[in-house]
Amino acid sequence: MPDETSARQGEAKPLNGQIDERAARTELHPNPQADAAGTHPSLDPAGAVDPATATTHDGREQSPAADGGATARVPAQTRATERIPAARDAVGTAAGSPLTDRYVLRQRTGSDPSAGAEFWRAEDTVLRRPVAVTLLRRLPADDRSDDPEGSARAGEMIVRALRSGCFEHPGSARLLDVLAPGTHGLPADVLGAAVAEWVPGRSLAETVADGPVRAQRAAKAVETLAAAATEAHQQGLVLGCDHPQRIRITPDGRAILAFLLPRPSVSAADDVRGLGGLLYTLLTRRWPLSVADAARAGLVAADRTPTGRLRSPAQLRPGVPLELDTLCMGALGQAGEGGLGRVHTAAAMHRMLADVVAEHADQAFFPPVHDGAPSDPDDVWQDSDRLPDTRNDPQRRRNLRVGLAVLAIGVLIVLGYLGIQVGALFGGSSTPPVVIPPAATAPVQQGQAPAAVAAxxxxxxxxxxxxxxxxxxxxxxxxxxxxxxxxxxxxxxxxxxxxxxxxxxxxxxxxxxxxxxxxxxxxxxxxxxxxxxxxxxxxxxxxxxxxxxxxxxxxxxxxxxxxxxxxxxxxxxxxxxxxxxxxxxxxxxxxxxxxxx
Incomplete structure (x- = not known):
C-alpha cells in the first residue's frame, strides 16, 4: 500500500483551479444516510473515493448492503485490518496538537467568533516551516448529531477558499492547502481549515502598542492591502479584512491579510470598511468597527460622540493630514452631509493612498511636519534634526524692529535730499540747498489740513x-x-x-x-x-x-x-x-x- 505521508511530500500546492468544485461540494456534504448509519467519509490524497466499501466507527469494513444500501467513502488503498480514526475520535485542538498527519498547531493568535474561526501559527512537519492555519470550529449552535448548519457554513467557506486558490497578491498570504470537513485527522470539533504561508512581523495590536504610526507610514502600510482588495474585487472575490486579528504588519511596514476563510456574509463593502478601520487604528491606536473584536485583539474601541458618530483621527491626534483624515472617515461611512467624501470601492481608496504616498516621496528632501508620532530609528529625518524654533524669540523680534526703524529713517533722509535737489534744478534758485532733519516738520498754514503720510x-x-x-x-x-x-x-x-x-x-x-x-x-x-x-x-x-x-x-x-x-x-x-x-x-x-x- 502506498504510504499516505509520501503522497503529501513536497510543498503543498496552491489550489489553482485544479480541484473540481462539484467534487469539492460533494466532499463537503457527505451522504446523510451514511452518517446516519455511523459511517465516516474519507478522502485519499488524490481525492478519489471508493464507493464499494465503508468503515464503521469500530474499524470494521462493510459493504453497501450491510446498512440497507447507504454508501460511504474510504480511501481505496485501506486494508481491512487498518484502523482509520474518524474525525469524531480525534482529540480537541490545543498547542502541540496534530492537524492531519502533516501540520502541528503551535500558538493560537486570535479568533473570529462570527465566522466560527480560530487563527493559529502551525508547523508544516514535511517542509519544516511555519504556516498560518485558520480553523473552522463547531459553534455551540452547531453541536448536534446531524450538524446541518455547521456543515453548510463550513462548506460555503471552504468552497470560497477553493475558488480563491488562484488568487495571489503581495498584500495577501498565499493559500497552500485546504482541509475539507471529514478530512482524515481533523479533530472532532473542527469542520475544516485553510493553510496559508506564514506572514512574519507583528500583529496590529503589537504594532500600535508603543504609540500611533506616522501618518505617511500608515498610508503606505494600508496601500498594499488596498491593492490586494482591489484586485480581489475585480476577480469577484473578497478578502475579509474587517477583523483586526486577520491582519499582520511585516517588518518593512506592509499590512498583509495573514489568515484566510472570511465569514460567508462578508462583502466588498466590508473590505472597504476594514481598510478604513486599519488606517484609523494605525493613526489613533483605536479600532473603529466591532467593540468585541477590539477587546479580543487587545485594542481600544474608538471614541464616539453622543450622537454615535466616530471622532475623526484629526480630532484625536492633531497633525494628521487632511487628506488621510477625510479618506479614513469616508471609507468608514462617516462622510459629511449628503455623502460628500464617501469612499465606496477599494480601488478608489488605493488610488488616493497611492497619491498620498507619492506626494510624500516627492517631499523626502524636506523635514516632515510633526504629526504627533516619534521618529522611527530608520527614518532619514529624526526628531533631533529639528532646529530650535526662534521665530517667536522676543530678542530677535526686537532687533528686527530696530533694524526696520533705522532703515526707514535712512530712506526718509535720502528721499528728502533728492526732493530738494530736484526742486533746485527745475526752480532755478541759487539758494543753497537746506537739508531738513528727519524729526523736523514743516509748519502748517492756518486753514490747511496736514498731509497724511504712511508708516x-x-x-x-x-x-x-x-x-x-x-x-x-x-x-x-x-x-x-x-x-x-x-x-x-x-x-x-x-x-x-x-x-x-x-x-x-x-x-x-x-x-x-x-x-x-x-x-x-x-x-x-x-x-x-x-x-x-x-x-x-x-x-x-x-x-x-x-x-x-x-x-x-x-x-x-x-x-x-x-x-x-x-x-x-x-x-x-x-x-x-x-x-x-x-x-x-x-x-x-x-x-x-x-x-x-
Whole structure:
C-alpha cells in the first residue's frame, strides 16, 4: 500500500483551479444516510473515493448492503485490518496538537467568533516551516448529531477558499492547502481549515502598542492591502479584512491579510470598511468597527460622540493630514452631509493612498511636519534634526524692529535730499540747498489740513484661522511677518478647490493696539489666489463676526490693497476663498501701513 505521508511530500500546492468544485461540494456534504448509519467519509490524497466499501466507527469494513444500501467513502488503498480514526475520535485542538498527519498547531493568535474561526501559527512537519492555519470550529449552535448548519457554513467557506486558490497578491498570504470537513485527522470539533504561508512581523495590536504610526507610514502600510482588495474585487472575490486579528504588519511596514476563510456574509463593502478601520487604528491606536473584536485583539474601541458618530483621527491626534483624515472617515461611512467624501470601492481608496504616498516621496528632501508620532530609528529625518524654533524669540523680534526703524529713517533722509535737489534744478534758485532733519516738520498754514503720510505697523502677530480644520502648517505661519519674503507659509494641497472640502482658510493678523490701517501689501507666488480682507473684533472671533472690507485676487509678486483708515482696528483677517495653482496657495510676506497725520 502506498504510504499516505509520501503522497503529501513536497510543498503543498496552491489550489489553482485544479480541484473540481462539484467534487469539492460533494466532499463537503457527505451522504446523510451514511452518517446516519455511523459511517465516516474519507478522502485519499488524490481525492478519489471508493464507493464499494465503508468503515464503521469500530474499524470494521462493510459493504453497501450491510446498512440497507447507504454508501460511504474510504480511501481505496485501506486494508481491512487498518484502523482509520474518524474525525469524531480525534482529540480537541490545543498547542502541540496534530492537524492531519502533516501540520502541528503551535500558538493560537486570535479568533473570529462570527465566522466560527480560530487563527493559529502551525508547523508544516514535511517542509519544516511555519504556516498560518485558520480553523473552522463547531459553534455551540452547531453541536448536534446531524450538524446541518455547521456543515453548510463550513462548506460555503471552504468552497470560497477553493475558488480563491488562484488568487495571489503581495498584500495577501498565499493559500497552500485546504482541509475539507471529514478530512482524515481533523479533530472532532473542527469542520475544516485553510493553510496559508506564514506572514512574519507583528500583529496590529503589537504594532500600535508603543504609540500611533506616522501618518505617511500608515498610508503606505494600508496601500498594499488596498491593492490586494482591489484586485480581489475585480476577480469577484473578497478578502475579509474587517477583523483586526486577520491582519499582520511585516517588518518593512506592509499590512498583509495573514489568515484566510472570511465569514460567508462578508462583502466588498466590508473590505472597504476594514481598510478604513486599519488606517484609523494605525493613526489613533483605536479600532473603529466591532467593540468585541477590539477587546479580543487587545485594542481600544474608538471614541464616539453622543450622537454615535466616530471622532475623526484629526480630532484625536492633531497633525494628521487632511487628506488621510477625510479618506479614513469616508471609507468608514462617516462622510459629511449628503455623502460628500464617501469612499465606496477599494480601488478608489488605493488610488488616493497611492497619491498620498507619492506626494510624500516627492517631499523626502524636506523635514516632515510633526504629526504627533516619534521618529522611527530608520527614518532619514529624526526628531533631533529639528532646529530650535526662534521665530517667536522676543530678542530677535526686537532687533528686527530696530533694524526696520533705522532703515526707514535712512530712506526718509535720502528721499528728502533728492526732493530738494530736484526742486533746485527745475526752480532755478541759487539758494543753497537746506537739508531738513528727519524729526523736523514743516509748519502748517492756518486753514490747511496736514498731509497724511504712511508708516509701517509694528508688532504684528499672526495665526492660522481654520474653523473647519486643525490649521494648515500652523507651525510656519510666522514666516509671513519675519521680513524675509523668501521664507513662505503655504496651505495644504487639496484634492478639490474651495469650498468642496471646506469654505476656506485664513491668516488672522493682530496688532499691539488698534491702528488706522491704510494699506496692506501681500507678497505671494500663487497668482490667482482669492483673498477677502476682513476686520475682526478679537483674534478668536468666528467668521460671522468679521466684516468684509475688500476682496482681491493676488498677482505674481506683491499685491497692494488700499484700506480705509478712518476706523482703527486691532485685528485683520486674510480669508482665502480661492486656492492658487494646484489647489494650494503660498504667501511669503504681509505688511500693514497706518495713516500718520
Amino acid at each position: 509701517p505697523v509694528q508688532d504684528v502677530s499672526v495665526q492660522v484661522f481654520d474653523p473647519a480644520g486643525d490649521g494648515d502648517n500652523a507651525a510656519t505661519v510666522d514666516r509671513v511677518v519675519d521680513g524675509d519674503p523668501s521664507t513662505t507659509w503655504s496651505t495644504s494641497r487639496y484634492f478639490q478647490q474651495f469650498p468642496a472640502l471646506k469654505p476656506g482658510i485664513g491668516i488672522m493678523a493682530s496688532f499691539g493696539s488698534p491702528e488706522p490701517v491704510s494699506r496692506l501689501t501681500i507678497d505671494s507666488a500663487s497668482a490667482g489666489t482669492v483673498v477677502e480682507v476682513r476686520t475682526a473684533p478679537t483674534a478668536d472671533a468666528t467668521l460671522g463676526q468679521t466684516d468684509l472690507v475688500r476682496t482681491v485676487t493676488l498677482e505674481q509678486g506683491e499685491t497692494v490693497v488700499p484700506l480705509d483708515a478712518a476706523e482703527p482696528t486691532g485685528h485683520v483677517l486674510l480669508w482665502i476663498t480661492g486656492l492658487g495653482p494646484g489647489n494650494q496657495s503660498e504667501i511669503g510676506e504681509i505688511s500693514f501701513e497706518r495713516a500718520v497725520q
